[in-house]
Amino acid sequence: MLRKLFKFHGGVKPQTNKVQSTTQPIAPVPLPERLVIPLHQAVGGHPRPLVAPGDKVFKGQRIGGADGSLSSAVHASTSGIVRDVAPALMPHTSGLTTLSVVIEPDGEDRWGELDKVNYRTTPPDELRDFLRDAGVVGLGGAVFPSYAKLKPGKEGRLKTLVINGAECEPFITCDDLLMRERAADMLKGIVAMRHMLQAEEVLIGIEDNKPEAVAAVQTAIAASGQTGIEAVAIPTRYPAGGAKQLIRVLTGIEVPHGRRSTDFGVQCFNVGTAYSIFEALEFGRPLISRVVTVAGNVDLPRNYEVLIGTPMDHVVRLSGARADTDRYIMGGPMMGVRLPAFDVPVVKATNCILVGSPALFPPPPPEMPCIRCGECAKACPADLAPFEMYWFSRSKNFGKAQEYHLFDCIECGCCSFVCPSHIPLVDYFRFSKSEIWARERDKSSSDAARDRFEFKNFRQEREKQEKAEKLAAKAAATREKVAADSQAGTANPAAEAPDTAKPTAPSAEDTKRALIAAAMEKARQQKAQVAPKNTEQLSAETQADIDAIEARRAVSAATPPTPDA
């Protein structure tokens, strides 16, 4: 039976780059030296810390309690000792810190006591509290607390439960692999959600570039004997995985901005969320790990089951980041955020660590004026006129920008993607939104205020970074000049003994490079030895990390302070 599908306006077809990371099964990740678990990982209030430095925690123990009307608990991802409860860098472009619990694993990975519930017999309110305390949030990237969405609309029952397995962003395959490998369990989670929402039918939307996942889910449905659940292959077109776009494709319903989808008889959850609901209900396991794709500028793109709080570079190392790596992006190339450091922790929102390089993601050609070609409007899945909003955003005419429905923009990036003038349109819209929020401070909720703050910082950060880049370029030029001068001049002690960590300006660059090469070679060798096994060789792996870190430290000591950086 062929289901009638609907179209959404616009959309684009970027290169999907997905096959690379789907050749291997989901792999475990050895325990890192320390986990940094931000307390605030979901939309809503800040959970309060429940542990203090020195406390011993079990795997799955609650370390952050849900706070406020919309909030979600946070748990220890492994057993160990709490070393610190302090602000730490969060995985966000802004470079802001957030209160985090630092845990040093004891290596035993021992679960604490877990309570389970039977979703069929537990009253809905208790069930929701249970899921809130299990820290289950939307894993598609929006990290909205799931319990808050597990309420049927006014009528007490839902028409359609939409499960989002579209995964339209290039490079990301975590949902694909999850569906391939864990379809049956995921389906159990879906059945529970369906029960809670009293949903008539369930539609699992999967882009048709994932035939294996579609087949796996269909097989699981058939095996379960459930009726009224259907896995639907939908045309591959970014952003088909946007919740509103997917609901539109599957049901024909357009949920307007600012309206609840339950008012239209629909609710949408990500496949990963369904799986974590299964884990929570079946085993009482809270959300302490998730599937993360590591892709881009790495030798072995693949998916990992990663503990929340694991430093990203700890995971990326397993895939072998190439030498010219210059950034990590959390998420995909269309909507992902560039990260301020390599060692920020994996959080619940981390579906993908996209490793970038200047070659893979070259800077855009210079920006030209808008020629009103309308390509952006043709591509906009929200049916907006981006160039009009751009015009008014540029001239800071925010009222007009809002008249052109600025806040209906889902920041999908399609407009920037197609613009022949290479205008960073989405940047303008983010900027305008933040400015408008700033102006509506009095009326805005605390949440909007936080966003505004983030954006402001992110703007300042950008300016700072641009300045730093300029300075760095200047410094490099100076260094080169100095090096050239000294080579022309007399012999230079550091050049003869490049291994010494003496802070001498001219050859420091070479020294640094040599040291890094040596450390990386050592690390590579050690990793090659441990590659076949995973957890047993943990110490060797850790040793390699330590070596690399030590080497880097030595290098940084050897690097002369640049005159004007």
Add this chain to the structure above:
Amino acid sequence: MINSPFVRKAASVQQVMLQVLLALVPGIAAYVWFFGAGILVQLALASAAALAGEAAMLAIRGKPKALFLGDLSAIVTAWLIALTFPPIVPWWLTVTATLLAIVVVKQLYGGLGQNPFNPAMAAFCLMIVAYPALMSQWPAAGQLDFSSQLQLIFGGARQVDAITGATPLDALRTALRAAANPDSQLHGLRAAQLMDGPAYGMLGGKGGEWVTLGFLLGGLWLLQRRIITWHIPGAFCLALAASAGLLWAVRPEGFASPVFHLASGGAMLGAFFILTDPVSGATTPRGKLLFAAGAGVLTFVIRAFGAYPDGVAFATLLMNLCVPLIDMNTQAPVFGHKKD
């Protein structure tokens, strides 16, 4: 780059303009075949003037020259000027018109993307008002060889009236008016009979109709390449044909057929290359339909009742004026706000 998206489609203004230029080539080839290589001289003159004018203005305005000269938009304007002007206008007229278009109509309004009027058409209108005689001398197909064309372009004194005539559009209109006059010897003749002469081909003017077909071909290619959408050429042709057809059906003795209108003058150039200029045109799908339909009707009205040889230029400018109003009132409903 710091912010998403980190990937982009390989598209650029330069690429768009380059494809527009390429799409003009079949029409130009037919032009050269039927009317001689003089047009190539005009194209070169206009291009040089456009680049010089653009470079000077960019320098004055402190904009990056290589970037903006390389976008090829000035060349597109230049070619449209050369292709809409009579091929034997003196060199200084082509150069003046191009400079006016680039310096005044484009750059003084803010450069690429900012001009409310189509620069080439604005230049055309200014020139036809200033030099009506020079702008109305069109050689017939095969009438002038290359050297006499060169002489006309670069030579001093002109005795062109003797050797050139009006465009077929113009000539037919004059003839039709004459035919309506009981004193004239042409009285009572219909358009089809008037078109029996050597100046006319199968559809429109002799030779000219092939040039028009060349532009149609290039335009269809642009459509296929998705550089333009069907809205503007479709609505323009339909409106022009419909308004011409209406009067032709009522009074065939007084008006030319819709096919003649479509195949003559700047109709195809206008439909696919001039009105589709994104900068000065409407942008919403419904707006494009309105904009182009308005231009189609106006073109016919000016051709049939006006004093100028062709109506496309004035129609374009008039509709350019309406663009802000059209765009504002034709915004499509956004996601979730549509009434099904």
